[in-house]
Amino acid sequence: MPPRYEVIGIAGVVEVRPGDDVARLVVDAAAAQGTPVATHDVLVIGQKVISKAEGRLVRLSQVEPAPATRRMAENLGRDPRLLEVILRESRRIVRMDKGVIITETHHGWICANAGVDQSNVDADTVALLPEDSDRSARTFRERVHALTGAEVAVIVADTFGRPWREGLTNVAIGVAGVAAMRDYVGMPDSAGRPLQMTVLAVADELASAAEIVMGKLDRIPAAIVRGLRLDAGDAGSKPLLRDPARDLFR
Amino acid sequence: MPPRYEVIGIAGVVEVRPGDDVARLVVDAAAAQGTPVATHDVLVIGQKVISKAEGRLVRLSQVEPAPATRRMAENLGRDPRLLEVILRESRRIVRMDKGVIITETHHGWICANAGVDQSNVDADTVALLPEDSDRSARTFRERVHALTGAEVAVIVADTFGRPWREGLTNVAIGVAGVAAMRDYVGMPDSAGRPLQMTVLAVADELASAAEIVMGKLDRIPAAIVRGLRLDAGDAGSKPLLRDPARDLFR
Numbered sequence: 001m002p003p004r005y006e007v008i009g010i011a012g013v014v015e016v017r018p019g020d021d022v023a024r025l026v027v028d029a030a031a032a033q034g035t036p037v038a039t040h041d042v043l044v045i046g047q048k049v050i051s052k053a054e055g056r057l058v059r060l061s062q063v064e065p066a067p068a069t070r071r072m073a074e075n076l077g078r079d080p081r082l083l084e085v086i087l088r089e090s091r092r093i094v095r096m097d098k099g100v101i102i103t104e105t106h107h108g109w110i111c112a113n114a115g116v117d118q119s120n121v122d123a124d125t126v127a128l129l130p131e132d133s134d135r136s137a138r139t140f141r142e143r144v145h146a147l148t149g150a151e152v153a154v155i156v157a158d159t160f161g162r163p164w165r166e167g168l169t170n171v172a173i174g175v176a177g178v179a180a181m182r183d184y185v186g187m188p189d190s191a192g193r194p195l196q197m198t199v200l201a202v203a204d205e206l207a208s209a210a211e212i213v214m215g216k217l218d219r220i221p222a223a224i225v226r227g228l229r230l231d232a233g234d235a236g237s238k239p240l241l242r243d244p245a246r247d248l249f250r
Numbered sequence: 251m252p253p254r255y256e257v258i259g260i261a262g263v264v265e266v267r268p269g270d271d272v273a274r275l276v277v278d279a280a281a282a283q284g285t286p287v288a289t290h291d292v293l294v295i296g297q298k299v300i301s302k303a304e305g306r307l308v309r310l311s312q313v314e315p316a317p318a319t320r321r322m323a324e325n326l327g328r329d330p331r332l333l334e335v336i337l338r339e340s341r342r343i344v345r346m347d348k349g350v351i352i353t354e355t356h357h358g359w360i361c362a363n364a365g366v367d368q369s370n371v372d373a374d375t376v377a378l379l380p381e382d383s384d385r386s387a388r389t390f391r392e393r394v395h396a397l398t399g400a401e402v403a404v405i406v407a408d409t410f411g412r413p414w415r416e417g418l419t420n421v422a423i424g425v426a427g428v429a430a431m432r433d434y435v436g437m438p439d440s441a442g443r444p445l446q447m448t449v450l451a452v453a454d455e456l457a458s459a460a461e462i463v464m465g466k467l468d469r470i471p472a473a474i475v476r477g478l479r480l481d482a483g484d485a486g487s488k489p490l491l492r493d494p495a496r497d498l499f500r
Contacts (some may be wrong), residue, residue, distance in 0.1 A: 003463040005256070163413045163414070180417075200420075
């Protein structure tokens, strides 16, 4: 039997509001479309619906930018209120040029606009990344178990740009119930020579696999990845964060 | 009907040698395991078997490193013959430190060791990236059509590291019969506001989806991605190469 798995988009999730039980909304939508969640499934959930349910929303009309932020925003050609929110979500500015702002978030992710997103929320509102996406993933996982009895893994995902290659890819920013990395260090290759330093970011690959059916228009905010037996793990998404001391690219 | 697709590893591909018809080997293995290749499939093929079939192999015992290469190799703690091969495959050194060599290949890819790989070839031999992976993908695609009548898309993939995030992911280095990018620029989001600058690197996401079943041990060198209707395209992998003038990270 060849290894195989399936990716199933979950459509029909209703508009998520602060305080909603998003795990219930996703579980119900999966059941309603005839693909109920089951043990061993990996559920990949778009960050946006998690952020909305957790109330991680900011009204730009209530943001008062600092004077320095106003000047930077003018230079960049960006909304000073949005820039103020981005700076508050950041621990470090990586690049600020040509209208683009790349920062390191308080979680340690390096991404455009600190993950602050204006799409798929109402016109005056922006969505922040979850405060702790690993906690969001764990909570979601426990809630799915309470609702259905299924033992699933959960990946909270967002689309990030990257250096050197064009286009965004979906990556994992929160992980629960599965190891984020798959490790081939020291396993022999087919010529019997040990493989060195081969660690695959399987959580990012699962997020990417899910994105292909999820789209950006918020109508398919989650996907089931079904048929894999992955390594368990409880380190969350932290193994995906590169130690600055080991990063030749910083 | 929710959107869904399947990823099927192709096992049982025999050891590939220079001059082999690798498309036939993959098509035969897929048929033998009961999952014959069909129209609309995306075939993701590991770079290594393509390189072997194209004879992109170098015997280290026949490489004479330049004097400067010997000195650099000593500083890096790397085999000077391997470093010589890496430099020949590169147009630019991006980083060279702590035993790690990151270069820009003649194709424009930025990766460790110019993609030169010692795993899964015999002990004295290293494998280079294909000379032109888009041509390799096109040739593979045409050969699959000639053998089976099926109209497939083909992605030649390799596992690359990336800045900022730990772990390798599988990415596309050759593309035929499918658009590498999926473009959401200007499409309205669910609040009716135009999405800006949202371009997904779907070829990289497909490569990542396939890696989850392919593994690194050369026993599953290819996978079928089945059930998607993707945009056609004939620009190959070039859209994935970031224009240096637009890259804030260089």
